[in-house]
Amino acid sequence: xxxxxxxxxxxxxxxxxxxxxxxxxxxxxxxxxxxxxxxxxxxxxxxxxxxxxxxxxxxxxxxxxxxxxxxxxxxxxxxxxxxxxxxxxxxxxxxxxxxxxxxxxxxxxxxxxxxxxxxxxxxxxxxxxxxxx
Numbered sequence: 001x002x003x004x005x006x007x008x009x010x011x012x013x014x015x016x017x018x019x020x021x022x023x024x025x026x027x028x029x030x031x032x033x034x035x036x037x038x039x040x041x042x043x044x045x046x047x048x049x050x051x052x053x054x055x056x057x058x059x060x061x062x063x064x065x066x067x068x069x070x071x072x073x074x075x076x077x078x079x080x081x082x083x084x085x086x087x088x089x090x091x092x093x094x095x096x097x098x099x100x101x102x103x104x105x106x107x108x109x110x111x112x113x114x115x116x117x118x119x120x121x122x123x124x125x126x127x128x129x130x131x132x133x
Contacts, residue, residue, distance in 0.1 A: 023047050023050065023051070025043050025046045025047055025050070027042065027043070027046070059132040059133060060104065060132065060133065061104075061105060061130055061131075061132055062087060062102035062103060062104060062105070062130070062131055062132070062133050063102065063103055063104070063105045063108050063127060063128070063129075063130050064100065064101075064102055064127065064128030064129050064130070064131065065100075065101050065102070065103055065108060065111075065112070065125060065126070065127060065128065066098065066099070066100050066125070066126045066128055067098070067099040067100075067101070067115070067123055067124070067125045067126075068096050068097070068098055068099075068123065068124040069096060069097050069099070069119065069122065069123040069124075070096060070097070070122065071096075071097055073097075073119050073122065073123065074091075074097050076118060076119070077099065077115060077119070077123070078091075078099070080111065080114060080115055080118065081099070081101050081103075081111070084103060084107060084111045084114075085103060085104060085107060086101040086102065086103055086111075087101070087102045087103075087133055088100075088101070088102050088133070089101045100128075102131065102133060105130070108127070112125045
């Protein structure tokens with residue numbers, strides 16, 4: 001379900017389609033004097049005020065990728081991951097280098113192919129879980 005939120009900023013109204021949200025508004029006065037329409041407007045105004053103050057955070061789906069490689073490939077791989085939109089790149093330095101990175105699902109296969117080609121298939125890349133970042 002998508003909710004259209006109307007926000008007034010700088011004298012203009014903006015409509016934002018929001019989905020996957022939960023918003024709770026508590027009013028301690030029942031509002032019988034407001035009537036049905038007035039009560040609905042009061043709740044809607046409270047919801048808009050909360051959304052304006054809280055702000056909207058957009059999260060996108062990412063796929064985890066774990067890569068094992070020799071040290072001499074680290075600079076190249078890190079550069080390609082950063083250029084490919086990699087997020088939260090974590091590197092562990094052990095006998096080999098272990099890199100954990102999150103990539104957009106639509107680019108993941110292309111980046112794995114690029115890395116495999118550039119290293120002459122000397123890396124091991126495994127897909128992990130999906131996560132919203």
